[in-house]
Amino acid sequence: MQTNDHLKPTDSELEILNILWEKGPCTVREVHEVLEKSKEAGYTTTLKLMQIMHDKNLLKRDATNKSHIYTANISQEKTQGQLVKRMIENVFNGSASQLVMQALGQHKSNNDELQEIKRYLEEIEKRSSTNK
Amino acid sequence: MQTNDHLKPTDSELEILNILWEKGPCTVREVHEVLEKSKEAGYTTTLKLMQIMHDKNLLKRDATNKSHIYTANISQEKTQGQLVKRMIENVFNGSASQLVMQALGQHKSNNDELQEIKRYLEEIEKRSSTNK
DNA sequence: TTCGTCTTACGAAATTATTCGTAGACAATT
């Protein structure tokens, strides 16, 4: 039994995962058509990538029909969490707040987003003060 | 003239950059000794890596003495910013607030850190309301 | 001087990621 808890999807793999997370189960062709919009790529390249991802257990597939149907086998949330964690460790020396501030400075968030973050912060504070 | 604005340091390169950012100018040996604490590595491996980073303009060096002295040639802040930006785009589909919340959930921040983030948020709000 | 140690430079192996060409299977169309 293999978990992929430690796995780090490459950039290309991430592009494919993003498509599958958004659209749900897809054939190679469907994924490929989305990819083509944003970059040059041959069909067999996409196919091969998805086969490799299947070997790595990043995707699962239904092969009953001729056109196999692929699904992401790792959750978006969990993957995002792992990547963020890795970045906190490797790039921000363990300081999540440093990352947070870089992120806020990097990308202009609109007011709704800022409010959401504030709510979230307050929730954390509440939790941590009761957990004393 | 070449900028390295688009460059993405690899994980190994980041380890070296972190050391140089923290300690300032170092010889290969000094860097290597820090690296050895956290992982297995031969001296020439570290040397080669730093030479390559010098070729890529990630490091600059003073070669007047026999033991060359290397310095990071990209700033920590700027590098962190680029990596965060890339992550927002590739992993969080452009939503900085999603990343922020993942980061806060990922790593338990202490109260001081939370306060700092709150201050920062308020500053952003202030700025955006005057810039209407 | 001669030996051991430290340094850089260089080349190359090993590994991983990315790309694509080609072949074979299968089904629909002519």
Next chain:
DNA sequence: AATTGTCTACGAATAATTTCGTAAGACGAA
């Protein structure tokens, strides 16, 4: 039946990253 198109599988070229062995020069100690 022959052609065309779509699919998978496979192998291989290319490129980037990481690793390390070895050579050559400098330097100091025995």
